[in-house]
Amino acid sequence: MQSKSAKISIAIVSLILGIMLAVQFKTTASNNATQIPARVEDVAQQLNSATQERDALAEEVVSLQAKLSNVRKNDEAMADLEEELQKTRMAAGTTAAEGPGIILTVNDIPRKIQPGEDPNDTIVHDSDLNTLVNDLKSSGAEAISVNDQRIIAMSEIRCASTLMLINTRRVGPPFVIKATGNPDMLESGMNINGGWLSIMKQWGYQISMQKSEKVQIPAYNGPIRFEYSVPAEKGEKAE
Amino acid sequence: MWLLIIFCLLIGLAIGFQMPVLLPLIYAKYLSIAILAALDSVFGGIRGYMEDGFDTTIFVSGFIVNALLAAGLAYIGDKLGVELYLAAVIVFGVRIFQNLAIIRRYLVKKY
Numbered sequence A: 001m002q003s004k005s006a007k008i009s010i011a012i013v014s015l016i017l018g019i020m021l022a023v024q025f026k027t028t029a030s031n032n033a034t035q036i037p038a039r040v041e042d043v044a045q046q047l048n049s050a051t052q053e054r055d056a057l058a059e060e061v062v063s064l065q066a067k068l069s070n071v072r073k074n075d076e077a078m079a080d081l082e083e084e085l086q087k088t089r090m091a092a093g094t095t096a097a098e099g100p101g102i103i104l105t106v107n108d109i110p111r112k113i114q115p116g117e118d119p120n121d122t123i124v125h126d127s128d129l130n131t132l133v134n135d136l137k138s139s140g141a142e143a144i145s146v147n148d149q150r151i152i153a154m155s156e157i158r159c160a161s162t163l164m165l166i167n168t169r170r171v172g173p174p175f176v177i178k179a180t181g182n183p184d185m186l187e188s189g190m191n192i193n194g195g196w197l198s199i200m201k202q203w204g205y206q207i208s209m210q211k212s213e214k215v216q217i218p219a220y221n222g223p224i225r226f227e228y229s230v231p232a233e234k235g236e237k238a239e
Numbered sequence B: 001m002w003l004l005i006i007f008c009l010l011i012g013l014a015i016g017f018q019m020p021v022l023l024p025l026i027y028a029k030y031l032s033i034a035i036l037a038a039l040d041s042v043f044g045g046i047r048g049y050m051e052d053g054f055d056t057t058i059f060v061s062g063f064i065v066n067a068l069l070a071a072g073l074a075y076i077g078d079k080l081g082v083e084l085y086l087a088a089v090i091v092f093g094v095r096i097f098q099n100l101a102i103i104r105r106y107l108v109k110k111y
Helices: A002-034 A040-073 A075-091 A126-136 A184-189 A196-203 B002-018 B025-051 B056-080 B083-111
Strands: A097-107 A141-146 A159-162 A163-166 A169-172 A175-178 A206-217
Touching: A002 B002, A002 B025, A002 B056, A040 A075, A097 A126, A097 A184, A126 A141, A126 A159, A126 A175, A126 A184, A126 A196, A141 A206, A141 B083, A184 A206, A196 A206, B025 B056, B025 B083, B056 B083
Parallel strands: none
Antiparallel strands: A097 A175, A097 A206, A141 A175, A159 A163, A163 A169
């Protein structure tokens, strides 16, 4: 009798124990699967920081929306400014340019130097290039480069022994001068009688000039520093 | 006897796995303590059965009360900020191993 009741109670207890174990196994498994941080404090802290972040972001949304509507209002002004900026960059030469124009190639006089002759008489000088570039400018060139060095307002062309320094970069012959503008105007302006190009041709320099529908002029890629100059009339143009 | 225990355990496991109950994580710890207490009771009961000193009342009440007490102590410990469930783990763990050792000796003597 005692044995029977003992068996029954042990059976029931084992059954309950099995159920408890199974539930615990399942709970532990799902716990491990989701990797939820065990500490309540951790979760609370995460919630706190997430809430703070959300609030900050909401504020940012408000301010950005205000800015956006501002920008929309000033859209026309912005477009004008953008256009102005683009124009100014083109004028300054800090952006690449392309368009119809001419490509002018100048090289040294090919003949052998006679004994007693000055070799300086046969090479292209900085003064030649300066004069040619100046002639191009006066013929209506809009953007000029020499051997892929963009000529900007402060660009120098000067001799450095056998080479030439343009934008402090060394370049050598042949010199390829590219200019955008009205090709016919440029060509006739360069070929004008008594112009420097015709004089160089008479001396025997190798010169070729061709009109092109698409001349690519690179941007000036050197530093632009103003150490001593400041804008004299501030704010006048921005209005 | 042994077959009965293992059979009932397996049935209980099957029922438990089929049940849609999933304990909240916070209570998983207490259930684990309760399971330890229950295991201790079961092994104690087996030991008593082999010693012929088995008392159904003591066995069943020990199973229920030990499990509830252990879980309750762990809960109170959590509220107090003391890891009291560690005490339960140690006590029940030691007792389980002791009971197992005694059961093993009886089995060795018997066969």
